[in-house]
Amino acid sequence: MKATSTDRKTVQVTENGELIGQLIYDNLFSLAVDIKMADANVYAVKPTGLFGTTITVTKAGVDVANLKMNWHGQIIFAFQDGEEFALKAKGLFYNKFVIENKNEEQVLQLDPKFNWSRFDYSYDIAYEEKPQNRLLVMLGVYASNYFIATMSGMA
Template sequence: MEIKCTNNKTFELTDNSEKLGHLTYDSLFSFKANAVVGNDNFKITPKGIFSTTISVTNNETEVASMQMNWKGNITISFPNGHAFILKATGTFLNKYVLEDQDGQRLMLLNPDFNWAKFSYNYSISYDNKPQDILLVLLATYAANYYIAAMSSSVY
């Protein structure tokens, strides 16, 4: 699987050139975004004064939430009680691992910065292919959020 930035606002998730979904930001310097998986459209909206909590809704119903903690980890929580944690890893904290509640690694997002387009593409590695495409797109959103928060490019 891989995520390609088609323009500075849209990230497309593909697997062997099959398009699985995409993530589109409202504007270049915004945390507001839309994720599309099949016919489902999910709205991603920051909450609060510091935008550390993010709501994911589908037809005005919250289907997930994300929150960054003081360690810089981002927790992705679903109403059914399932939670996942995105952590920066690597020598320079330049890769992102998504773990479940038990600390089992589900996938690794390896960003590749494209200097010509000034954007990131991601290669996604995993032991078992993720079935939840929304979770993959939310992990991508969380990695972008982490990069923006650590570089202070978006506020």
């Protein structure tokens, strides 16, 4: 899988050339985004709460998931069906991200690549077992961008 920026506000996630979905940011410095899936489902992702530390994911106005950064520097994904995942920065310079389930088993790995000429990120996304929850993949890309923006002081 790959996630690539098509312009300053849009990130496309593809697998073998097939579109999985797009992240469409409201503007260049916004953390609010619409996730448009290939199956025509649309999710709204918006920071809420004090200092925008909680992020809500809604579909047609109904909460689907929440993302929240914890004190360990991880972003916790809590879905309404009770599933939970954690995005963790790994590597010597925190240059990779992994998503783990509650049992701390790795579900996805995201390797960001910075493009200096376009000044944006793309991601190589690896997994051992193909994730059934494509929204999780899209939220993983979003959370990685959020983590990078937060740590670089852009947020």
